Amino acid sequence: xxxxxxxxxxxxxxxxxxxxxxxxxxxxxxxxxxxxxxxxxxxxxxxxxxxxxxxxxxxxxxxxxxxxxxxxxxxxxxxxxxxxxxxxxxxxxxxxxxxxxxxxxxxxxxxxxxxxxxxxxxxxxxxxxxxxxxxxxxxxxxxxxxxxxxxxxxxxxxxxxxxxxxxxxxxxxxxxxxxxxxxxxxxxxxxxxxxxxxxxxxxxxxxxxxxxxxxxxxxxxxxxxxxxxxxxxxxxxxxxxxxxxxxxxxxxxxxxxxxxxxxxxxxxxxxxxxxxxxxxxxxxxxxxxxxxxxxxxxxxxxxxxxxxxxxxxxxxxxxxxxxxxxxxxxxxxxxxxxxxxxxxxxxxxxxxxxxxxxxxxxxxxxxxxxxxxxxxxxxxxxxxxxxxxxxxxxxxxxxxxxxxxxxxxxxxxxxxxxxxxxxxxxxxxxxxxxxxxxxxxxxxx
Numbered sequence: 001x002x003x004x005x006x007x008x009x010x011x012x013x014x015x016x017x018x019x020x021x022x023x024x025x026x027x028x029x030x031x032x033x034x035x036x037x038x039x040x041x042x043x044x045x046x047x048x049x050x051x052x053x054x055x056x057x058x059x060x061x062x063x064x065x066x067x068x069x070x071x072x073x074x075x076x077x078x079x080x081x082x083x084x085x086x087x088x089x090x091x092x093x094x095x096x097x098x099x100x101x102x103x104x105x106x107x108x109x110x111x112x113x114x115x116x117x118x119x120x121x122x123x124x125x126x127x128x129x130x131x132x133x134x135x136x137x138x139x140x141x142x143x144x145x146x147x148x149x150x151x152x153x154x155x156x157x158x159x160x161x162x163x164x165x166x167x168x169x170x171x172x173x174x175x176x177x178x179x180x181x182x183x184x185x186x187x188x189x190x191x192x193x194x195x196x197x198x199x200x201x202x203x204x205x206x207x208x209x210x211x212x213x214x215x216x217x218x219x220x221x222x223x224x225x226x227x228x229x230x231x232x233x234x235x236x237x238x239x240x241x242x243x244x245x246x247x248x249x250x251x252x253x254x255x256x257x258x259x260x261x262x263x264x265x266x267x268x269x270x271x272x273x274x275x276x277x278x279x280x281x282x283x284x285x286x287x288x289x290x291x292x293x294x295x296x297x298x299x300x301x302x303x304x305x306x307x308x309x310x311x312x313x314x315x316x317x318x319x320x321x322x323x324x325x326x327x328x329x330x331x332x333x334x335x336x337x338x339x340x341x342x343x344x345x346x347x348x349x350x351x352x353x354x355x356x357x358x359x360x361x362x363x364x365x366x367x368x369x370x371x372x373x374x375x376x377x378x379x380x381x382x383x384x385x386x387x388x389x390x391x392x393x394x395x396x397x398x399x400x401x402x403x404x405x406x407x408x409x410x411x412x413x414x415x416x417x418x419x420x421x422x423x424x425x426x427x428x429x430x431x432x433x434x435x436x437x438x439x440x441x442x443x444x445x
Contacts, residue, residue, distance in 0.1 A: 039211030045218040053219035054382040055117040058390040061207035066180040072187015078108040085137040121220035132233040163269040163435040171271035171433035175251040209239040216389035249326045251275040259433040268340035268436035273330035285408040286416040301350040337440040354421040372406040
């Protein structure tokens, strides 16, 4: 959740200041890394142009860690952090953040949970005090657990009224089945009804630990001074016992799987795809270039055919979601029920084209120029830099990543594009999830 923010003159600056890309041109300028004695990793980028600080705390836990039958537990635990600690009530936390015009956001995900804090550098001590209290001393009061469960269940019911959400959830369920990745991050109603306060306390104790935490801090700070401040507040935070490493998950699609769901809607919501790659895959950069050509740009095959030529969809795109432990490929679009089946066939035709036809050198050159030229946009605000630093540490990319990104992208050849298309795209074995008025959509099973 996002706690209230006082709208002051500096609010726009607090949301993220434009940083000079020249100052980020080298690995040394991007950040400094240090592992503290308790296992917490601290990555700091000093940026003194404006007196603000952006903090991203990344925890290596998410809905992948939900126990069987307790879908939504990771999300619930994270959502409850700001609902009161042993020393502060939820209103007191909110008022303290509001008083200094800061923002605090907690975002549970599939593999990670992130806590972001943005504030003026003069308020850093108070901000760190609040962050430490929320992270280390949550009260998890029984009435708060019950209330939050009901709020999440109400959100789940609302999601079921959105055909685009229903479609992607059906797609993920078909890919991952009974694995936690097959469920929404928010969980499902039936499992949430079984979650107890003890479950939440146990999940927090097991997974919210310093050796699973990355602190990425960007802004008007001094690295030695900041290290001392972090150590003072988080140094006593200790991991309790060993934690088994999560196992990678790769969906295996042996045949075409169709999930057609009836809704009285005028637009068919379509998700089509299959297993993808993990972030450490050596083909990662070739796959990113290939996907850009297939459906990742306005000039892509899918856009040119399905939107521009046929006029069947306003927006159609493809993506490889490459995480540390899992990944999937998907094509997403909305189109009129009457042409849904034709649009699906057209998308598969472009997948075949990607596999069977070599791209020309100029097209590949333009794609690589866009990908490398747009990279600095990932570094144009302090919040983005904090997020990038956390990701670099999480994926083990190294602090020279910004320097080497263009090198890796530019190394991709025409042959590489076709090779990875043939390796990771299969127009005959895929999951197709469609939410539509099936009487007119005529989806072929």
